[in-house]
Amino acid sequence: MSALRHWLAASLLALLAWLPAAQAQAEPASAPAPRISLLSFAPGPVYWQRFGHNALMVEPGDGSATAVYNYGIFDFFQKNFFLNFARGHMLYRLAAIPVPNTLAEYAAEGRWVYVQELALSETQARQLAAFLADNALPQNAEYRYDYFLSNCSTRVRDALDQTLGGALKQAWSGQPSGSSFRREATRLMSPVPALMLGMDYILGPAADRPISLWEQAFVPEVLMRAVRAVRVDGQPLVAREGYWLPPAGGPEAPEQAFGYTLPALLLGALLATALVLLHRQRRRPAARGAYLVLALLPSLLSGLGGVVLLAAWTLTDHWAMWANHNLLLFSPLSLLLIPSLAGSARAQWRPGRTQRLLAALIAFGALLSLPLQLLPGAQQQLPWIAFWLPVHAVLAWNLRQSGRAPPVATR
Structure with a gap:
C-alpha cells in the first residue's frame, strides 16, 4: 500500500511538471491566426514609381509587431547594378518593413495607401504568413526582376494564388483584359511624356499581344481591383477595405495614354x-x-x-x-x-x-x-x-x- 502511494505521488508530481510545458507548447497553436491585408500604393513621380506598388501586411495573432512584406526593394549600390539593369539581370528582394516606416514614406511622398483585409481561413492565413516569413530570409529574399512577368505585384499575386490553391490563376487566366503590356506601360508612363515615348519606342511586338487579367495584374492597381470580385467558398475574398492614407492630389494613372x-x-x-x-x-x-x-x-x-x-x-x-x-x-x-x-x-x-x-x-x-x-x-x-x-x-x-x-x- 505504501509502495502504491509512493507511485501515485510520483506520478502526480510528474504530471504537474509536464502540464506547464505542454501548455507552453500549445499556446502558439492556440493563438489567433494572423490577419493578412493587401496594401496598394499610388503611383509616384519618379520613373520607377510610375507603375504604383503593393505589398502584403501580416498582423500576427500573438501580439508581435505587424510587418509589411515588400517585394519592391532594390539597391543602386548593388554590384554592377546599372550593367545588370541594362542587360535585364536586375535583382530585387523581399523585405519585412515595420508599418510606421511604410506609412511615413508614402505620406512624405503624398501617395495614397489603400488596405484590403483578406477573408482567409485560419489555415490559409498561417500558411501565407509562414511563406512570407521564410521568403524574407536573406538566403531566399532575392529574385530576378522582370517588368511584366516578375515584379512586386506578380509576386504578391502569386503568393495569394498559392495560398488559395490556384483559384486566382484559374479564374483570371481565361479572362481577357482588353489590354496589352504596351498599353499598360504607356498609360502608366503618360504623365511624364518623355518616359512614355521612350517606353513606346523600346518595346517590341511581344508587348502588343492581348493579355489576360492574370497577366494584367502586374499592375498593382489592377490587382487591387481584381481581388474585389474574387469569392472563396461563396464568400468575398476582401472582408473590408479603405484608404489608410487618402489621395493627396498626386499624379494618377490615366485610363489610357494620349495619342500622338x-x-x-x-x-x-x-x-x-x-x-x-x-x-x-x-x-x-x-x-x-x-x-x-x-x-x-x-x-x-x-x-x-x-x-x-x-x-x-x-x-x-x-x-x-x-x-x-x-x-x-x-x-x-x-x-x-x-x-x-x-x-x-x-x-x-x-x-x-x-x-x-x-x-x-x-x-x-x-x-x-x-x-x-x-x-x-x-x-x-x-x-x-x-x-x-x-x-x-x-x-x-x-x-x-x-x-x-x-x-x-x-x-
Missing part, C-alpha cells in the same frame, strides 16, 4: 517640307548650312536609336524589346549616311551611288513598316511611321537628285 500619331505626322511632314525647300535653295550658303543641320540630326537620331534597339535585341534578356519593328524606322544604316550628308554644306556636293542606294534602302525599310501594320499581332508603331516615313523618303529623294544633278552654281 497626328502630332508626329505633322512634325514629320514639316521637317520633310523644310528639307525639300532647303535642298532647292542649295545655291545659297545659308540654305546649305540649314540643310546640313536638318539632315544630320534626324540621321544621327535614327542611327543611334537603331543601335540601341539592336543592342536590346541581341545583348540583353529584355524579351519585350526583342525583334523591334522600329528598326525599320530607327535604322543603324543611317549612321553610314552621315559622312555623305556632312558634305552637303559644299556647293560641289554630289553623293555617290552607294550613298544614294543606302538612303533608298533606309526609305524602303520605313515604307515596309506601313503594310506590316495590317498583319495580325502587328507591333503598334503608327506614330513612329508617321514621323519617320516622310523624313526618310525626302532624304532619299534629295540624295538621288543631288547625285544626278551637276554641282550648283554659287553666287
